[in-house]
Amino acid sequence: MAIKLEMLRVFRVVADRGALAEAAAILGRTPSAVSMTLAQLEADIGAPLFETERKNRLTKLGELVLAEAVRATDVFDSSTETIRRLTASVAGTVRVAAVPSVAATLLPGAIVQFRQSHPEVRLEISDVDSASVRRRVRLDEADIGILTAAADDPGDGVAVAQDALGIVYREGGRIDRALAEGEARPGWSLLGLEPLIANPLCALVADRHVAERRDACTLQARNTTALLSFVREGLGATILPEGVASILGGGLGFVRPADPTVRRALRMICNPGRKLGPAAQDFWNALA
Template sequence: MTNLAQFRVLVAVAETGGIRAAADRIHRTPSAVSMTLKQLEDEFGGALFEGERKTRLTRFGEFVVDHARDLLEHSDRVSRSINSFMHNGAGSIEIAVLPSITLTFLPNALRTFRGDRNAAVVRVRDLDSHAIIEAVSREVIDWGIASYHRLPDIDAQPLFSEPLSLVVRTDDPLCEMNGPIPWEALRDRPFIGNGICDGIDTPAFLAISERQIMHARSTLSLLSIVREGIGITVLPSLTRIGGVDGLRFLPIDDPNARRNVSLLSRADRNMSPAARRFATIMQELIAVHACEYGLDI
């Protein structure tokens, strides 16, 4: 019967691209790694890698490695929570939030949570929506806050909606235009795509997105790229709260250019009392300060 140690060996080989590199990573001998892979293939009844060098996974191997990662991440999260409980009597909470939430609501939520004398350790991941949805779906985190497209295994509690903005340098000619910027004004401009763009289905914008010169997932990277004059992009209006020297956030003449943000958790999983309390604090803070940040509840 397979065990976690065997799955760790498999994932190490898949990620390092070979038996010797994997052996160095996990401090095992190459022969021990090879034996473990053979045991797994015998157990499953199928080849995990193509060829003897173990540098490329088969389709079956890719399937097994994906599930092995899920299992290992879940095991590691449980171990961290148990260890935290041993030290503080309350365990730990693992969450993932959008960068704009990290800059605005997270600090006050943490302050309130600690003020309630909650001893649980809070572990925060700063990710984009796609990564957060994947982490929730794979049960790597207790809950997340992200833009959301409905999935059957995820429970979504709507938090707010906000307009998207066109991000340009302060010396960009678009800053001289009166009123919201129409998509047609970007027709000949180099555009930097990102995950937010997936939620805009206006034909005029899709034509612009198809001609993007690059795609970036990190908000910090996007802001830096625009600041260097390489191109322009679209980001949530809330992003400007973090400090955007040298940049302007311009309104867009498109009612569909918005993002809807929800608190996400696994529909088939009960959160711990500490995780549920922290989620409630975050929801209450967003509701109280929505107008301040120009959000629609």
């Protein structure tokens, strides 16, 4: 038996279309050439795959062989795409999926450093939540992922940074006035003064005031820019890492509660089943 991948690919297309002529048009072959390939496959297998000459109904064996043909051709196509990306080691593409606050704070400096030695490499940055970061890396939709974890969580991947979480509020709002009046130790209880604009970072704060405001929350967002815009419009206060203080702009303030201080870790991950290409590895090194 000398079954070839191309035989399985032809069989898959014919089985999917249910007609030789239509499958031949898709494959860019003549119907007779497709018919010969199928005949060779059936000869190698030793049993028919179709119940009729019209190729519109599979035998029981044909159904089983089709499942294997789909699996084999999908794996091959995925592998060839990976190889194609790996060979583009210099003028290639590096795909990074990161939580929004990283895209706004950590990545710009890393990109500047990377650009100095790789000005021609295309960078594709997507800002998504931590669960989506893991999914994209697992499905090979991103080469590198940067996600949020609790500071004491060893997790997987490599720790690249830690910072404290705090409250972003609007200047002139109730939280701003309470701070101006001299509260000695600003705490998470400040969130009781304004509606909470929730985001995934809120889950890292084990404080009853935060939990109560989350339960009563009617507005939630993930994107850092959107969260800051909502706070600036007076829709409430939110929880973000201390690193965003440098990009707040006018009209917003940041306070880090100390009851307790809550820190989040940023961890960088990649798919352990795939080796990073040279360009992606260099970008990883710029972040690590």
